[in-house]
Amino acid sequence: MDAIDCDVHCAPESYEALFPHLNEYWRQYITEAGIRVNGMAHAYPRTIGAPAPANYPELADRVLNRGHVRFVILNCLTGFETHRNAYFAAAVASGLNDWVREEFLARDERLRASIVVSTISPEDAVAEIERVGEDRRFVQVLLPVRSDLPWGHKNNHAVFAAARERGLQVALHAWGRAGRAPTPSGFTTTYLEDYLSNQPIAQAQVLSFVSEGVFDRFPDLRVLLIECGFAWLPPLLWRFDKDWKGVWREVPWLGRRPSEYVREHFRATTAPAHLPRDPVLLDQLIEMLDGPGMLAYASDYPHEHGDGLPALLERLSDEQRRSVMWSTAAELYGLRRDPAPSRGA
Amino acid sequence: MRRRVELVDCDVHAQATEAMLAQYLSAPARRLLERYGRRTPRVTEWYPRARNAGMRLDAWPGKPGHIWGSDPELMRAQLLDEFGIDYAVLEVLSGQDCYDHPDFAAEWNQAINQWQLEEWLSFDPRLRGTIAVAHEYPALAVAEIERHAGDERFVAVLLPASAAEQLGSPKYWPIYEAAAAHGRPVAFHTGGYVDHRGAGYPSYYLEYHVGNGIVMQSQLASLVAGGTFDAVPGLRVVLTECGVAWAAALQWSLDAAWELMRDDHPRLERRPSEYVREHVWFTTQPIEEPDDPKQLVWAIEQAGIGERLLFATDYPHWDFDSPKQALPRAMNASLRRAILCENALALYGLPPERAVT
Amino acid sequence: MRVVVAPVSTFPDGERRIVEVGGRSIGVFRVGESFYGIRNRCPHQGGPLCLGHVLGDAVADAPGQARVSSDPLRIACPWHGWEYDLDSGQSFMGGAMAGVRSYGARIEPGGSLLDSLPARPTERVPGPYVAETFEVRVEDAYVVLEV
Numbered sequence: 001m002d003a004i005d006c007d008v009h010c011a012p013e014s015y016e017a018l019f020p021h022l023n024e025y026w027r028q029y030i031t032e033a034g035i036r037v038n039g040m041a042h043a044y045p046r047t048i049g050a051p052a053p054a055n056y057p058e059l060a061d062r063v064l065n066r067g068h069v070r071f072v073i074l075n076c077l078t079g080f081e082t083h084r085n086a087y088f089a090a091a092v093a094s095g096l097n098d099w100v101r102e103e104f105l106a107r108d109e110r111l112r113a114s115i116v117v118s119t120i121s122p123e124d125a126v127a128e129i130e131r132v133g134e135d136r137r138f139v140q141v142l143l144p145v146r147s148d149l150p151w152g153h154k155n156n157h158a159v160f161a162a163a164r165e166r167g168l169q170v171a172l173h174a175w176g177r178a179g180r181a182p183t184p185s186g187f188t189t190t191y192l193e194d195y196l197s198n199q200p201i202a203q204a205q206v207l208s209f210v211s212e213g214v215f216d217r218f219p220d221l222r223v224l225l226i227e228c229g230f231a232w233l234p235p236l237l238w239r240f241d242k243d244w245k246g247v248w249r250e251v252p253w254l255g256r257r258p259s260e261y262v263r264e265h266f267r268a269t270t271a272p273a274h275l276p277r278d279p280v281l282l283d284q285l286i287e288m289l290d291g292p293g294m295l296a297y298a299s300d301y302p303h304e305h306g307d308g309l310p311a312l313l314e315r316l317s318d319e320q321r322r323s324v325m326w327s328t329a330a331e332l333y334g335l336r337r338d339p340a341p342s343r344g345a
Numbered sequence: 346m347r348r349r350v351e352l353v354d355c356d357v358h359a360q361a362t363e364a365m366l367a368q369y370l371s372a373p374a375r376r377l378l379e380r381y382g383r384r385t386p387r388v389t390e391w392y393p394r395a396r397n398a399g400m401r402l403d404a405w406p407g408k409p410g411h412i413w414g415s416d417p418e419l420m421r422a423q424l425l426d427e428f429g430i431d432y433a434v435l436e437v438l439s440g441q442d443c444y445d446h447p448d449f450a451a452e453w454n455q456a457i458n459q460w461q462l463e464e465w466l467s468f469d470p471r472l473r474g475t476i477a478v479a480h481e482y483p484a485l486a487v488a489e490i491e492r493h494a495g496d497e498r499f500v501a502v503l504l505p506a507s508a509a510e511q512l513g514s515p516k517y518w519p520i521y522e523a524a525a526a527h528g529r530p531v532a533f534h535t536g537g538y539v540d541h542r543g544a545g546y547p548s549y550y551l552e553y554h555v556g557n558g559i560v561m562q563s564q565l566a567s568l569v570a571g572g573t574f575d576a577v578p579g580l581r582v583v584l585t586e587c588g589v590a591w592a593a594a595l596q597w598s599l600d601a602a603w604e605l606m607r608d609d610h611p612r613l614e615r616r617p618s619e620y621v622r623e624h625v626w627f628t629t630q631p632i633e634e635p636d637d638p639k640q641l642v643w644a645i646e647q648a649g650i651g652e653r654l655l656f657a658t659d660y661p662h663w664d665f666d667s668p669k670q671a672l673p674r675a676m677n678a679s680l681r682r683a684i685l686c687e688n689a690l691a692l693y694g695l696p697p698e699r700a701v702t
Numbered sequence: 703m704r705v706v707v708a709p710v711s712t713f714p715d716g717e718r719r720i721v722e723v724g725g726r727s728i729g730v731f732r733v734g735e736s737f738y739g740i741r742n743r744c745p746h747q748g749g750p751l752c753l754g755h756v757l758g759d760a761v762a763d764a765p766g767q768a769r770v771s772s773d774p775l776r777i778a779c780p781w782h783g784w785e786y787d788l789d790s791g792q793s794f795m796g797g798a799m800a801g802v803r804s805y806g807a808r809i810e811p812g813g814s815l816l817d818s819l820p821a822r823p824t825e826r827v828p829g830p831y832v833a834e835t836f837e838v839r840v841e842d843a844y845v846v847l848e849v
Contacts, residue, residue: 211552
């Protein structure tokens with residue numbers, strides 16, 4: 001079956017690869033400061049998975065030519081690594097988007113990508129969306145799930161406005177800038193805990209988007225949670241609805257139950273699929289999720305999370321499986337199997 | 346005459362005013378409190394409780410010097426007698442969000458425990474207490490546990506769900522060791538100083554309140570992944586006031602991640618979910634209420650925690666769960682009975698019958 | 703059954719009385735010239751409904767732009783805050799977007815999508831509980847409750 005893979009990674013091997021897209025000042029800064037692309041080493045240790053493809057031939061060989069994938073959405077996380085110099089962050093974001101276009105998007109019509117933006121300055125994020133957002137090969141704005149301020153906060157709304165003005169969605173991807181403790185009680189000491197921290201953080205972001213009325217302001221906005229898991233959704237929605245019933249006056253702009261906003265506006269990729277193996281429990285989870293309608297397939301190449309997905313897919317009907325592997329993402333990004341040949345930059 | 350125990354309430358808040366606790370402080374500590382106050386702001390200042398100021402409005406005693414939860418007589422009438430509660434476990438939260446100087450912290454917690462003894466535990470034989478400790482100063486905390494360990498009416502050691510370090514940090518292990526050595530579970534109660542660094546500070550109490558369940562997920566992951574239960578094999582923990590329905594998804598994540606990266610955890614001898622099912626209890630309030638109540642029962646069964654749930658009302662807070670109404674009808678009689686009393690009797694070693702006058 | 707609650711002159715605007723009638727506790731409220739009667743028992747978990755705050759509505763034109771109105775009147779349970787229309791006893795959840803302006807798909811130069819609002823009006827969501835209400839009227843200068 002043809003599929004849309006909603007999360008495949010690419011990353012430049014070094015900043016040298018971006019130099020053609022950066023001005024002389026930044027080239028000198030990077031060289032003098034010894035800044036290296038570390039491939040988010042704290043997030044993806046080498047023992048688990050492989051380095052992200054750094055060029056088109058690697059991507060074609062390792063991903064595109066291996067399976068029945070009609071479209072691949074490329075997510076370059078190198079922008080997540082940038083430090084707190086806002087101007088550097090903005091320059092690198094632009095450089096990365098130009099690099100992705102030249103190295104990947106121009107070479108294969110199966111490829112789409114997320115726009116990388118500054119994660120420090122909403123103003124700069126808006127500027128970058130305005131700069132490249134008309135390019136239809138970009139389908140969404142990529143944000144890290146870890147943030148200084150929850151993404152739903154009013155300070156960030158201009159980013160969503162800019163995205164929607166150009167028909168773009170938003171994605172929250174696991175991980176984020178190094179140096180922030182991932183939990184409410186500080187740093188974790190093991191990779192496993194840091195890795196799993198993305199899930200509670202994603203939950204907090206879901207609460208923020210809904211509570212801040214982002215979907216009341218931007219009713220066509222969809223947010224894809226990438227690499228954040230999804231089995232935690234049902235209990236979160238039960239609690240969210242219950243608490244809202246008591247304190248709705250704090251957020252009187254919410255005209256519907258929070259769970260309805262979440263079901264309509266959020267989607268989640270299937271990697272990681274941290275699930276039970278027991279088919280009875282899988283069927284229960286699917287029912288608790290109200291069906292698999294929120295799920296969109298992602299390989300998350302080259303990151304590994306175990307093999308929970310096949311057992312879940314096996315419990316689905318053909319139509320449900322198609323929605324996970326194709327139609328949910330197709331609808332999200334306006335993708336058709338045979339798009340008109342005149343599309344392009 | 347003796348009566349068979351039917352209902353144990355595992356999370357009740359006796360709430361002290363500063364004046365009530367100050368009377369147990371030394372003169373210098375009292376002077377410090379009067380002149381400079383305690384340095385951490387109350388959580389109600391960061392996230393005001395947007396409904397009914399966070400309390401059951403009918404729990405206001407209307408007596409001079411008293412506040413919600415400070416009057417044993419009102420609690421006895423409004424909670425114990427009204428609902429036929431056989432035992433109620435008090436959790437006094439006055440020291441939870443505390444970043445006091447160690448000397449003061451030690452005295453403050455001594456005051457909390459003394460207040461429990463004098464005003465509550467001797468007031469009604471149905472009441473049980475929890476030992477409040479200066480959790481950021483483990484040696485002082487251990488001393489406080491030793492001070493009260495001989496009194497059976499203190500059934501657990503109380504810590505907050507959010508602290509300066511993750512709860513699985515070896516920093517806190519001496520406290521857990523002391524609790525386990527004296528046969529007491531450690532109750533981690535929602536609250537404490539929550540430093541929202543992962544996603545940043547939420548704007549609304551709604552987010553903060555729902556977030557209480559989310560916070561406990563990371564803390565449970567920390568306890569398990571940190572090897573706490575291997576280091577302190579006799580440790581039992583009670584995750585308090587954080588909900589219950591999220592426990593299955595967390596176990597699935599812990600197990601899946603552990604399979605992939607066991608080499609990062611050579612100390613973990615067993616699968617994470619096994620530790621959860623052996624060492625962890627949950628109080629029920631605020632119990633989740635899915636549209637289809639049978640899904641709550643599913644979530645409990647998926648997590649394997651039917652024998653680990655402890656009923657709680659959280660009196661006098663606004664999101665109080667009524668013993669008569671809070672558990673859905675979808676629960677069968679045996680699960681209901683386990684939650685309402687049997688699990689608590691087993692955990693706390695409480696007599697299954699008690700004398701009534 | 704007709705129960706005389708009090709002379710109107712002793713029951714000022716903004717006050718409430720709880721009366722026990724045939725084993726049922728009922729709250730009688732005066733708001734302006736209107737009287738309401740509602741069962742003093744929240745259908746959710748049995749709390750003493752009539753001890754709660756009486757509130758008008760809270761409506762938001764957009765996130766952060768909230769206003770209150772005096773109508774319709776609701777009583778909020780002093781426990782979990784479930785709210786019931788004083789008139790009908792119907793519980794309602796959440797707010798309603800006033801949704802006045804229309805949503806522009808394209809923004810004029812100098813304008814911003816932030817100034818636009820969705821045109822979708824939303825109905826307030828009725829909740830699953832309905833509190834029992836009772837007729838209260840004024841007869842010969844007395845407040846009378848019909849149970």
